Amino acid sequence: MLTTGGCPKTALSIKDALEALEGRWKLLILFALSTGPKRFKQISKEVTGITDKTLSKELKNLEANKLLKRNVYDTFPPTVEYSITEHGKSLEKVMEELHFWGLAHRKEIIGN
């Protein structure tokens, strides 16, 4: 597998990544933001199946991990938008590989 297959140090960085991205929602939220900043309701609509409670929790976690930024605009009433950070954008390759693998997995398991 990996040229460093089984190496404990590699396992540690994979574990770091998996902990930061844990669950099925975080990457999908960042993927929704990859086309531009969005408001809560827009994200909720694009990430099919997520509840408002979970989305709210995940947005806070992603902000704490510097993967997105919460921008408050001084309008009346105030508007809030979420945008992906440079660090969030650095997940592009991970998402690409998950996309390709997801296609292969669907073919392998579901057979179409």
Next chain:
Amino acid sequence: MLTTGGCPKTALSIKDALEALEGRWKLLILFALSTGPKRFKQISKEVTGITDKTLSKELKNLEANKLLKRNVYDTFPPTVEYSITEHGKSLEKVMEELHFWGLAHRKEIIGN
């Protein structure tokens, strides 16, 4: 981001992948098997922090998703070994990208 940024079809395949790999353990178990077939106790030792109950559940799930194979040998007493399948090996690039991103994330968040 992805050239197809925000495309609903791409989101679907990423979702498929995330569902199959959900949680922090599956990829670490497959990573442990990337150096060769192993017995339950060996995997449990290599995947730091996993409980026997969780490992047992995850192994069944990975087998159902054709990512690993459970081999029973006719010894006395019988021995059981788990090995990664070709489909499991196809996760190599995902793991590689997670490894690189995990290193960058540690630097960004923890600063070392």
